Amino acid sequence: MAENYVSTTNACKMCTPMGAALVFKGIENAVPFLHGSQGCATYMRRYIISHYREPVDIASSALGEKSAVYGGGPNLKKGILNVMRKYDVSLVGVATTCLTETIGDDVGRYLNEFREEFSDLSLPELVHVSTPSYSGTHMEGWHAAVRSLADQVVKDKGRAHGGVNLLPGFLSPADYRFLKALGERACVRFTMLPDLSETMDGVIWDDYHSLPDGGTPVAEIRAMGGAAGTVEFGMSGGLPESAAGVLERKFGVPARRTAMPIGLRATDQFMDVLAEFASCDMPAKDAFDRGRLLDAMVDGHKYIFGKRAVVYGEEDFVVALCSFLGEIGVQPVLVATGAKSDRFKAAVTNALAEVCQTMPVIRDDADFKDIEDEAAELNPDLLVGHSKGYKLARAKNIPLIRVGFPIHDRFGGQRILHVGYEGALALYDRLVNAVLEKSQDECPVGYGYL
Amino acid sequence: MNQTILDERKSQVHRIGEEPFAMACNRPSLAGAVSQRACVFCGSRVVLYPIADALHLVHGPIGCATYTWDIRGAISSGPQLHRLSFSTDLQEMDVIFGGEKKLEASLRELIQLHSPKAAFVYSTCIVGLIGDDMEAVCRRVSADTGIPVLPVMSEGFKGNKREGYTAACKAMFRLVGTGDTAGISPMSVNILGDFNLAGETWIVREYFRKMGVEVVANVTGDGRVDDIRRCHGAALNLVQCSGATMELAKMMQEKYGTPFHRVSYLGVEDMAESLYKVADFFAGHDPSIKSRTVELVRAELSDLMPKLAELRTDLEGKKVAMYVGGSFKAFSLIKAFRHLGMRVVVVGSQTGTEEDYKELAEISDPGTIIVDDANPLELAQFIKEKDVDVFVGGVKERPIAYKLGVGFCDHNHERKIALEGFVGMYNFAREIHASVMSPVWRFMPRRSPARAACAAKEAVNG
Ligand code: SF4
Ligand code: SF4
DSSP: OOOOOSSEESBSOOOHHHHHHHHHHTBTTEEEEEESOHHHHHHHHHHHHHHHOSOOOOEEOOOOHHHHHHOSHHHHHHHHHHHHHHSOOSEEEEEEOHHHHHHTOOHHHHHHHHHHHTTTSOOOEEEEEOOOTTSSOHHHHHHHHHHHHHHHTOOSOOOOOOOEEEEOOSOOHHHHHHHHHHHHHTTOOEEESSOOTTTTSOOOOSSOOSSOSOSBOHHHHHGGGGOSEEEEESOGGGOSSOHHHHHHHHHOOOEEEEOOOOSHHHHHHHHHHHHHHOSSOSOHHHHHHHHHHHHHHHHHHHHHTTOEEEEESOHHHHHHHHHHHHHTTOEEEEEEOSSOOSSHHHHHHHHHTTTOSSOOEEESSOBHHHHHHHHTTTOOSEEEEOGGGHHHHHHHTOOEEEOSSOOOSSSOGGGOOOSHHHHHHHHHHHHHHHHHHHHHHHSTTOOSOO | OOOSSOGGGGGGEEEBTTBOOOOOOSOOOOTTSOOSOOOHHHHHHHHHTTBTTEEEEEESSHHHHHTTTTOSOBOOSSOOGGGSOEEOOOOHHHHHHOSHHHHHHHHHHHHHHHOOSEEEEEEOHHHHHHTOOHHHHHHHHHHHHOSOEEEEOOOGGGSOHHHHHHHHHHHHHTTTTSSOOTTOOSSEEEEEEEOOBTTHHHHHHHHHHHHTOEEEEEEETTBOHHHHHTGGGSSEEEEOSHHHHHHHHHHHHHHHOOOEEEOOOSSHHHHHHHHHHHHHHHHTTOTHHHHHHHHHHHHHHHHHHHHHHHHHHHHTTOEEEEEESSHHHHHHHHHHHHHTTOEEEEEEESSOOHHHHHHHHHHSOTTOEEEESOOHHHHHHHHHHHTOSEEEEOTTTHHHHHHTTOEEEEOSTTOOSOOSHHHHHHHHHHHHHHHHHOGGGGGSTTTOHHHHHHHHHHHHHO
């Protein structure tokens, strides 16, 4: 057991408002707006851009010393007006930062005042979310933002349209694209919230767009009350009431919770849920991919069986990865997340129960110092997680299978597919090849066939 | 309601030749304007980060530390402590009851764990609000551990990057003068304002070695605490990048009488001129330094110039836009581009002063756009308006150029290629060449609009 330190070294988490900003990046024509000082917005933009390689405009109320004393209301209002002048914006998502949370700014009230003061203008949808970065991680910020959208934008039940609300959590643009296409194949009308498939992995332009194409249309969010159901991946950061919960309570939209569909079993589960809402059978493509995945799992099982993996990253994502690793015979030996979570251990144990004989060390509230210390005794063969594990991978000479966010040291992180049978197959190939590559490199004479 | 340049920002953009020079700058960023600027903390972090044997502890919630973990290419020849990211990771209870206890405990455990030569403690926005007495905590820990523990007053909201530079200089100045200066050569300098990105400080140090000049301290690239402690023993301070470390030079001049020169290691002229300045300074002491320097420059140039000429044939007449952190760098770059036969048509910086911009306007061609604290939409407009071939900026500017199908050169702190010195000029030229000459640009929609329109239509029609 590693020692418990007071300080954090090489954090395995980002701060709350960043998660919220990312959610707002997945709404059509929306601008994320951080209510706080300028630095936070700039830092987050830089961090996000390094992964997605897309323009990321995040506005800030750019509070200075005066506002820190007298409150940030005037700057917030002025800032929103400026955003409206520069962007054809349909939604402004205001997230607080530590600064404004600490001075106790009441953003909800400011926004109401703003709506009254400028009632003569055609105002965008104004959504606010409280994201003090001293409580929680970027994922708490993410889930809080999705919840705020459901709570503040969906005003009535509206017409029953038979579609399904999909709240996928934090995945890659390739994943969101996959889910959308899956909906189309399965004849289910998804309202996916958020949708970063295009906004964060877009095409080249001939003229600069102030805002990228894509994202969940605000009109569709408004209509979420009329959906046949809401499917929510993961545990929503332990919110007492998640976005799906809000829609259920207010408008009677049944909520279904399922794991992120990474790997065979989780995708099976999701397909079952989908079948409940679908008016056609499981799409042929997915049936084929499922078969191919099983075929590959047979072909490759020997190379990968018993390999010891350290898995780290966001709670839901890590749980889902473990479920997949377990079912292909990889033994997770250390599973860590940066978030504080009393649900995490049970969720990982549950995901591995059927397929693993020994349970890994499971740590929440972990930083990379903890992970390194724990890993020292565990002899891992593989690291599975985002690119911040590179330091450990290098020190221990273990292959790092880069998944999730952030990928700052490789190209194409936004196009890594994790979900569905197709995503599992792609991950499977990468895992097997990482093992093979290492043994090939380390073999004194090399070899030309597996 | 769309409007690219907000009215409040119009006075921060100037087109040479269109009107007499007048420019507003050093203003706080406008609320809601998506500034490319960072905060005070960022400024301090940038300057102090390369001190490799110091502990750098960010006192605040986690984000400020996460986003600055190992982000710069400031490399060290020895200790790598600066590349770890330490934070007090303040939680709700700390914010309510104060973070001093956690700060103190963090400092003690980290110092014990890593045995640094000194510790810098950065305050972030929230620390400024909850009123932790960092000074007192640092003093206590310093007394017990026997190493300097220096508070850096870098609360983000108290200004922009510049104030952060000041805070960093103040913190370092507390180190200066605490070391033994015995044995330092009368022909000695400190290198200020170079961060050893991709080993650049080493290139410059090598030139000085050949000239017979001792370098006492690198401030701060590949920096060491003990060197900084004794750097008041150097005969001359060389200050690059006026914004970041100028203040330290001024403080040293006042207290220790150390004179300083402004230098730049970018581009052919500026690099050579900087070396000659140093040679002149020490000529009274050792007249032969002049011929050594001339010889050094001659050898370097005879190697470099033919290579540049080769690249120039491809680059002649191409147009450049640049947006840099400090305007000082812009001067050197404009000259460097002239060597390549290229024209700079847009120049901007995050933190230039009115004086800087005036000087820039003087050395730039008519029609050049000069801009202070720009934002993405403005930059995009300028790129199009001037039809530039390559954009020079930092990582936040890259998507703007790339989305429009324009070449980009990272001239910021994350660069992995050394751009300083004569060899750096060659690297720079090759980098620009690779950006400009790639065949990919000819396929961009900006260049072949007909096909783009077609493709867009197809996409819409499914
Ligand atoms: S503005 Fe404040 S909170 Fe934001 S990054 Fe800078 S110091 Fe941190
Ligand atoms: S932790 Fe707080 S101060 Fe730091 S970047 Fe995040 S929101 Fe800003």
